Amino acid sequence: MQIDPAKLDITERYKLQIGAIVPRPIAWVSTRSESGVSNLAPFSFFSGIASEPYSLLFCPSNKPDGTEKDTLRNASATGEFVVNIVTEAQAQQMSATAENLPDGESEFDFAGLIEAPSAVVKPPRVAGAPVSFECRTREIVRLAPGMPNGGNVVIGEIVQVHVDDAIIDERRRIDPERLAAVGRMAGLTYCSTRQRVDIPFGAKALDAPAPSFT
Amino acid sequence: MQIDPAKLDITERYKLQIGAIVPRPIAWVSTRSESGVSNLAPFSFFSGIASEPYSLLFCPSNKPDGTEKDTLRNASATGEFVVNIVTEAQAQQMSATAENLPDGESEFDFAGLIEAPSAVVKPPRVAGAPVSFECRTREIVRLAPGMPNGGNVVIGEIVQVHVDDAIIDERRRIDPERLAAVGRMAGLTYCSTRQRVDIPFGAKALDAPAPSFT
Numbered sequence: 001m002q003i004d005p006a007k008l009d010i011t012e013r014y015k016l017q018i019g020a021i022v023p024r025p026i027a028w029v030s031t032r033s034e035s036g037v038s039n040l041a042p043f044s045f046f047s048g049i050a051s052e053p054y055s056l057l058f059c060p061s062n063k064p065d066g067t068e069k070d071t072l073r074n075a076s077a078t079g080e081f082v083v084n085i086v087t088e089a090q091a092q093q094m095s096a097t098a099e100n101l102p103d104g105e106s107e108f109d110f111a112g113l114i115e116a117p118s119a120v121v122k123p124p125r126v127a128g129a130p131v132s133f134e135c136r137t138r139e140i141v142r143l144a145p146g147m148p149n150g151g152n153v154v155i156g157e158i159v160q161v162h163v164d165d166a167i168i169d170e171r172r173r174i175d176p177e178r179l180a181a182v183g184r185m186a187g188l189t190y191c192s193t194r195q196r197v198d199i200p201f202g203a204k205a206l207d208a209p210a211p212s213f214t
Numbered sequence: 215m216q217i218d219p220a221k222l223d224i225t226e227r228y229k230l231q232i233g234a235i236v237p238r239p240i241a242w243v244s245t246r247s248e249s250g251v252s253n254l255a256p257f258s259f260f261s262g263i264a265s266e267p268y269s270l271l272f273c274p275s276n277k278p279d280g281t282e283k284d285t286l287r288n289a290s291a292t293g294e295f296v297v298n299i300v301t302e303a304q305a306q307q308m309s310a311t312a313e314n315l316p317d318g319e320s321e322f323d324f325a326g327l328i329e330a331p332s333a334v335v336k337p338p339r340v341a342g343a344p345v346s347f348e349c350r351t352r353e354i355v356r357l358a359p360g361m362p363n364g365g366n367v368v369i370g371e372i373v374q375v376h377v378d379d380a381i382i383d384e385r386r387r388i389d390p391e392r393l394a395a396v397g398r399m400a401g402l403t404y405c406s407t408r409q410r411v412d413i414p415f416g417a418k419a420l421d422a423p424a425p426s427f428t
Contacts, residue, residue, distance in 0.1 A: 001379050001382070002375070014265045015387055016375060016377070016388070021260070021261070021270070023239060023395065024237075045261045046261060047259045049259060049367060052275075052364050054219045061266075091413055092425065095413045096416060099415075110417075139355065143353075149266045153263060155357070155367065160217070161230060163215045163217065176233070176399050185410060188414060188415060190413055192409040193399065194405075195406040197404055198401075199305055201313075203310060206326075210306065
């Protein structure tokens with residue numbers, strides 16, 4: 001099937017994208033408004049960028065009315081945000097923070113979450129998240145300012161990292177089993193990171209036995 | 215554990231990022247050089263952006279010597295690239311295309327892959343990939359030009375989508391089971407998308423039974 005996206009409506013385009021680009025890591029982004037209200041929301045259009053500068057990005061679309069989401073407005077106005085990593089243990093609370101709350105109401109309170117202090121930036125971390133990246137907003141690429149569902153890319157420089165010692169293995173690396181991160185699929189669906197397999201790198205991959213994903 | 219990334223070397227920073235930001239979708243990016251040589255390489259710093267404009271991004275770092283990878287040079291010079299989605303069936307071949315080949319040698323040939331024609335852009339698709347997004351380069355954000363391992367963000371507008379009819383369900387959506395996409399973890403490790411669970415959206419998540427990821 002060959003599809004010209006110009007002939008699809010916005011919802012159809014979106015479903016194609018979230019159905020094909022899987023599994024997606026989840027950035028659970030905490031910000032603070034200029035008046036001091038904490039905000040927390042999940043974004044699965046999220047990626048690391050590089051080690052130099054040490055950076056990551058997430059993509060908060062405009063709302064259907066063309067205005068910017070609180071997370072984008074706060075990351076833009078204050079220049080700070082925190083990306084918390086979502087695990088199986090907090091997946092339900094993460095989904096709850098996607099709820100559209102009235103202005104001035106904090107998703108932390110709504111989802112029964114506790115704010116943990118950050119070291120360098122003002123927005124709090126999510127207590128219980130095994131990894132948090134404190135970020136300073138470096139650049140925001142607005143692809144369709146003011147347009148309904150318009151795309152934005154928020155690029156952040158990582159200025160501090162918090163890691164729960166309990167997820168570190170004897171080689172001083174993050175153990176994926178202890179981390180138990182959750183990935184995003186389409187619709188209401190998530191996936192685990194428990195079914196893992198190693199594949200040799202580069203030319204060696206061609207000589208290896210076929211990987212078993214079961 | 216609290217870590218100031220300025221005190222880490224580049225490898226330590228990278229390992230922290232790829233260990234925590236999981237599971238990552240894989241963009242298997244095909245490009246063509248100005249002289250017509252096809253290139254294919256996997257990138258797991260990859261994300262959708264939005265439906266308006268219909269866009270996605272991936273992040274090819276500079277090489278350790280500060281020069282740009284072939285994929286970035288081609289996407290920049292020709293303004294075109296294709297993102298192919300990686301499944302269990304092609305995971306080994308995908309890893310093989312990460313091999314550093316001599317100039318002018320195609321990863322398609324090296325990994326025993328077949329070029330399928332694209333509809334709108336010149337770079338070929340990967341035959342057998344169930345979804346391919348043909349893209350025009352819209353913007354490239356170079357965060358550290360000329361620097362070793364410097365970060366880049368390649369933003370593409372999706373101009374054509376190919377979807378294998380065999381992965382579409384009766385609701386005309388991509389069936390994650392039939393797609394069988396593979397996610398990227400740290401090191402040599404990948405994860406499947408077979409272990410899935412639904413979590414209700416927003417406030418409803420708090421009243422739902424705890425999700426079971428086993």
